[in-house]
Amino acid sequence: MSQRPSVIRQTIITPIVLIVALLIMAALSYQFGSRAFNRTVVEMFINIMVVVGLYVFVGNSGLLSFGHISFLCLGAYMTAWLTIPPVMKSITLKGLPAWLLHAQLPMWVATPISGIFAALFALIVGRVIMRLSGIAASIATFGLLGVINNVYSNWDSVTGGQGSIVGIPPTMNVWTGWIGGAVAIAIAYLYSISRSGLALRATRDEAVAASASGIDIVRERLIAFVVSAFIIGLAGALYAHFLSIVNPGAFYLRTTFITLSMLVVGGMYSLSGAVSGVVAISVLIELFRDLEKGISLGGHTVGLPNGVQEIAIGIITIVILMYLPTGLTRNREFSWRRWPLQRRLPRPVQTALKELH
Amino acid sequence: MRELLQIIFDALSLGSLYALGALGIALIFGVMRLVNFAHGDFIAFCVFAMLWPSIDAAAVVFAGQLPFYLLIPLLLLTGAALSILSEIVVFRRFRNANPATMMIASFALGFVIRHLLLMLFSSRPKSITLWPSLGLPVEFLGAHIPMLQVVTIIITLAVLVILVLFLKRTRYGLEMRAAADNFTMARMLGVRANGVILLAFAISGMLAAAIGLILATNSGTADIGMGANVMLIAFIATVIGGLGSIPGAVAAGFLIGAASVVFQATLPHDARVFRDAFVYGAVIVVLLVRPQGLFAPKSAKQRV
Numbered sequence: 001m002s003q004r005p006s007v008i009r010q011t012i013i014t015p016i017v018l019i020v021a022l023l024i025m026a027a028l029s030y031q032f033g034s035r036a037f038n039r040t041v042v043e044m045f046i047n048i049m050v051v052v053g054l055y056v057f058v059g060n061s062g063l064l065s066f067g068h069i070s071f072l073c074l075g076a077y078m079t080a081w082l083t084i085p086p087v088m089k090s091i092t093l094k095g096l097p098a099w100l101l102h103a104q105l106p107m108w109v110a111t112p113i114s115g116i117f118a119a120l121f122a123l124i125v126g127r128v129i130m131r132l133s134g135i136a137a138s139i140a141t142f143g144l145l146g147v148i149n150n151v152y153s154n155w156d157s158v159t160g161g162q163g164s165i166v167g168i169p170p171t172m173n174v175w176t177g178w179i180g181g182a183v184a185i186a187i188a189y190l191y192s193i194s195r196s197g198l199a200l201r202a203t204r205d206e207a208v209a210a211s212a213s214g215i216d217i218v219r220e221r222l223i224a225f226v227v228s229a230f231i232i233g234l235a236g237a238l239y240a241h242f243l244s245i246v247n248p249g250a251f252y253l254r255t256t257f258i259t260l261s262m263l264v265v266g267g268m269y270s271l272s273g274a275v276s277g278v279v280a281i282s283v284l285i286e287l288f289r290d291l292e293k294g295i296s297l298g299g300h301t302v303g304l305p306n307g308v309q310e311i312a313i314g315i316i317t318i319v320i321l322m323y324l325p326t327g328l329t330r331n332r333e334f335s336w337r338r339w340p341l342q343r344r345l346p347r348p349v350q351t352a353l354k355e356l357h
Numbered sequence: 358m359r360e361l362l363q364i365i366f367d368a369l370s371l372g373s374l375y376a377l378g379a380l381g382i383a384l385i386f387g388v389m390r391l392v393n394f395a396h397g398d399f400i401a402f403c404v405f406a407m408l409w410p411s412i413d414a415a416a417v418v419f420a421g422q423l424p425f426y427l428l429i430p431l432l433l434l435t436g437a438a439l440s441i442l443s444e445i446v447v448f449r450r451f452r453n454a455n456p457a458t459m460m461i462a463s464f465a466l467g468f469v470i471r472h473l474l475l476m477l478f479s480s481r482p483k484s485i486t487l488w489p490s491l492g493l494p495v496e497f498l499g500a501h502i503p504m505l506q507v508v509t510i511i512i513t514l515a516v517l518v519i520l521v522l523f524l525k526r527t528r529y530g531l532e533m534r535a536a537a538d539n540f541t542m543a544r545m546l547g548v549r550a551n552g553v554i555l556l557a558f559a560i561s562g563m564l565a566a567a568i569g570l571i572l573a574t575n576s577g578t579a580d581i582g583m584g585a586n587v588m589l590i591a592f593i594a595t596v597i598g599g600l601g602s603i604p605g606a607v608a609a610g611f612l613i614g615a616a617s618v619v620f621q622a623t624l625p626h627d628a629r630v631f632r633d634a635f636v637y638g639a640v641i642v643v644l645l646v647r648p649q650g651l652f653a654p655k656s657a658k659q660r661v
Contacts, residue, residue, distance in 0.1 A: 128645055139595070
């Protein structure tokens with residue numbers, strides 16, 4: 001009897017391929033790209049973290065979340081509180097507690113704290129939200145986004161209200177961005193091959209059967225929710241360092257939509273899909289940004305009106321959902337050998353499954 | 358006594374707004390299992406339909422100048438047309454898709470509408486004056502109630518009565534209720550799927566237009582984000598009311614309106630800006646006790 005190869009041996013290739021691909025991008029951009037291009041690449045790496053974090057919850061549980069951008073907000077503001085020099089904080093953010101007001105931590109300490117802060121918050125609200133049924137849970141996460149935005153744009157003495165907080169050290173470059181992306185991919189991969197990840201995917205595919213096999217759906221969903229909040233909290237910290245300002249408007253509907261459409265375009269149920277969706281949409285956004293700035297044609301500058309970018313991305317998302325509902329990657333992972341659980345099923349089984357749904 | 362009356366009217370008029378919003382969402386959810394995230398942008402679209410596209414700060418009023426007996430039907434038609442159009446162009450292709458896919462599709466549609474409006478009108482809020490006489494207060498048992506509140510409450514009650522009569526007494530209403538209860542079974546018994554769904558979208562679009570009119574009259578401004586707030590609360594109302602229950606959604610809309618007004622009146626001054634956060638906190642408490650919602654319909658129970 002031959003021994004079955006372990007899950008890790010069969011699937012480890014996916015995160016390695018992804019991380020190496022990102023490393024090549026980082027190196028190429030560092031070597032040949034302009035300053036502006038490097039910033040675009042860093043932004044893409046941060047988006048990869050966000051979307052991979054989103055994938056950990058959405059991809060494994062099959063539930064949609066509109067609230068994950070609030071974790072980005074929590075992480076970014078936490079980093080702002082921890083890293084802005086105390087002199088500046090005492091002028092703009094008078095309402096902070098004293099220990100936070102006098103703290104100034106280096107980036108590599110503040111970032112994990114921001115992630116843990118977001119994860120703790122997710123643990124508390126997740127305990128309530130995960131008890132709801134599928135669609136109701138999605139709507140509740142949308143409510144979460146509204147609450148966080150409401151609080152952060154009105155709590156003037158602690159968050160600076162609608163205005164921006166400035167003074168976060170701008171320490172991001174392509175390499176720190178790449179490390180962030182790699183860490184996110186590694187955590188997401190480890191989660192998806194963990195016992196909880198496998199159990200959660202079972203509930204996604206056949207909730208009744210999974211429940212009958214003794215899987216506690218609420219608990220597994222909560223674990224995924226917390227892990228994804230941690231990753232997105234880290235992304236928020238890096239995002240704050242990237243922009244060096246934070247303001248609540250950056251963490252609302254537009255970002256929620258763009259990240260969700262990145263996930264959908266790539267393929268909701270696979271890690272490779274999450275990463276390739278970000279790359280594809282980032283390229284598109286960059287393309288439309290240039291078109292909006294205008295191209296010179298024989299002395300005249302012809303440009304698209306502002307806002308075409310968003311409309312185009314919205315329409316592309318709808319079209320992809322219509323004609324390629326499993327995304328660009330068809331929900332498969334990059335690998336040399338196919339993922340054993342996603343092997344092509346024999347035709348009769350496929351038909352039977354289709355009729356079941 | 359006078360203050361109490363004031364609070365009651367505030368609660369009823371705010372609740373009316375939320376109830377109309379929740380109704381528009383619950384109707385579509387009932388026939389299609391679609392959570393329409395574009396509803397808020399439908400509302401904003403109807404408001405901006407009264408203006409001529411321009412990016413100047415001063416609004417160029419277009420349809421808004423019409424007398425009310427033309428303006429109201431025109432706006433209702435606009436809402437219905439936009440809603441029906443989005444069904445035909447977008448949502449029809451997602452009939453058999455899973456709820457998550459439909460949600461993202463509607464979110465994407467709302468995003469497109471919102472940015473279309475942004476492109477045409479810029480993000481600056483614009484002032485728009487409709488029927489200033491409605492802002493005048495009327496005396497009622499010693500309390501000064503703005504006329505608009507009274508009108509809002511009357512309109513909402515009228516809409517609710519008409520809808521109840523429609524759903525309970527007419528053939529189309531019966532078909533719609535049957536479809537909401539069990540869509541496949543209803544189709545097998547001869548209910549025309551497309552007709553029922555189009556009807557639900559048309560009614561929902563008209564409700565969005567009604568909300569748009571009330572909001573615009575009340576605030577005197579046209580703002581891209583104005584629909585999103587109502588929609589968010591309307592969503593919460595449909596969840597608390599029990600997804601799929603139309604009376605539940607309406608009742609929960611009124612409840613949330615009442616809770617908001619009570620929080621507004623009783624919270625200390627500094628905490629008032631967080632009123633919505635407190636409302637959501639109350640919602641979470643409700644859901645902890647009854648995760649399936651207050652008025653969960655029997656058909657919503659998952660059968661195994």
